[in-house]
Amino acid sequence: MKKILIVGAGGQIGSELTSHLRKIYGDSNVVATDMRDCRELGEAGPFEVLNALDATAMASIVARYHIDTIFNLVALLSAVGERNPQMAWSVNMGALNNSLEVARQHHCALFTPSSIGAFGPSSPKDGTPQDTIMQPTTIYGICKYTGEMLGNYYHHKYGVDTRSVRFPGIISNVTLPGGGTTDYAVEIYYEAVRSGRFTCPIPSDVYMDMIYMPDALRACVELMETDPAKLVHRNSFNLASMSFTPEIICAEIKKRMPGFKMDYDVDPVKKAIAESWPNSLDDTCAREEWGWKPEWDLSRMTDDMLEHIRLKFGVA
Numbered sequence: 001m002k003k004i005l006i007v008g009a010g011g012q013i014g015s016e017l018t019s020h021l022r023k024i025y026g027d028s029n030v031v032a033t034d035m036r037d038c039r040e041l042g043e044a045g046p047f048e049v050l051n052a053l054d055a056t057a058m059a060s061i062v063a064r065y066h067i068d069t070i071f072n073l074v075a076l077l078s079a080v081g082e083r084n085p086q087m088a089w090s091v092n093m094g095a096l097n098n099s100l101e102v103a104r105q106h107h108c109a110l111f112t113p114s115s116i117g118a119f120g121p122s123s124p125k126d127g128t129p130q131d132t133i134m135q136p137t138t139i140y141g142i143c144k145y146t147g148e149m150l151g152n153y154y155h156h157k158y159g160v161d162t163r164s165v166r167f168p169g170i171i172s173n174v175t176l177p178g179g180g181t182t183d184y185a186v187e188i189y190y191e192a193v194r195s196g197r198f199t200c201p202i203p204s205d206v207y208m209d210m211i212y213m214p215d216a217l218r219a220c221v222e223l224m225e226t227d228p229a230k231l232v233h234r235n236s237f238n239l240a241s242m243s244f245t246p247e248i249i250c251a252e253i254k255k256r257m258p259g260f261k262m263d264y265d266v267d268p269v270k271k272a273i274a275e276s277w278p279n280s281l282d283d284t285c286a287r288e289e290w291g292w293k294p295e296w297d298l299s300r301m302t303d304d305m306l307e308h309i310r311l312k313f314g315v316a
């Protein structure tokens with residue numbers, strides 16, 4: 001990776017991936033783009049307004065900056081996707097299609113995230129294997145699964161260097177996620193600091209895989225920097241880090257804030273989605289093929305999240 005384009009840089013992953021990659025590869029070598037004018041992304045390096053559904057505009061930025069690697073991070077997440085499935089399909093697949101075509105025409109490598117959402121209720125729940133039954137029941141998951149197949153197709157048919165991970169829910173303290181089923185695990189920390197209480201939309205005992213942003217960013221770089229000869233899989237690697245229920249994360253916060261209170265107002269759409277996803281993924285292939293190893297667990301992450309959010313809100 002020398003000259004990198006980030007599509008959808010204003011979102012939860014993109015806003016932090018942009019500065020992470022700029023630190024490693026140099027500010028001027030990471031071009032951030034988003035459909036909104038995200039001025040802060042233009043402070044340290046190049047920023048362009050780009051609608052990912054406009055393939056011509058994407059290709060022209062790739063040519064102008066001599067891009068060799070594209071990160072396509074555009075996606076409507078799972079819960080919001082269920083409110084408008086047609087739009088989720090056209091945005092998620094449109095951005096991916098354009099990224100694949102531009103990568104093919106301009107000889108770029110392409111990273112595009114898949115998700116735990118690519119699995120469905122018929123996938124094995126615990127230790128979900130890398131290669132297994134995948135019958136997602138959300139439009140988000142259907143897009144992710146189709147995207148994995150398309151990524152493999154472009155790799156085998158055209159030799160495009162497509163790579164991907166199946167991200168767990170990503171927890172971070174910089175940009176909020178929007179419209180996902182795993183968002184509760186971010187919101188709970190903000191509400192703990194702001195008001196000392198949280199109403200949880202997910203049932204108390206539903207496990208989902210989660211990952212802390214620093215590990216997610218490291219995974220992107222490590223996978224993209226791996227010698228291609230080592231990769232048996234490409235689209236897309238199971239990634240595991242931690243798996244917990246609302247009850248477990250609540251208990252972890254209570255250890256540090258004994259007065260913290262959580263109650264439940266279960267959202268039936270999010271409940272159905274969460275219950276259709278795995279409890280915990282088996283990431284052996286990522287560990288073996290490119291050396292994946294998480295560094296953050298729930299306890300360390302909780303300390304770090306609370307510290308950063310307190311600083312953000314000026315709470316002692």
Ligand code: SER
Pocket residue numbers: 077078079114115116117140167168169170179180181182183
């Ligand atoms: N975080 C995503 C969601 O909840 C899953 O990849 O939709």
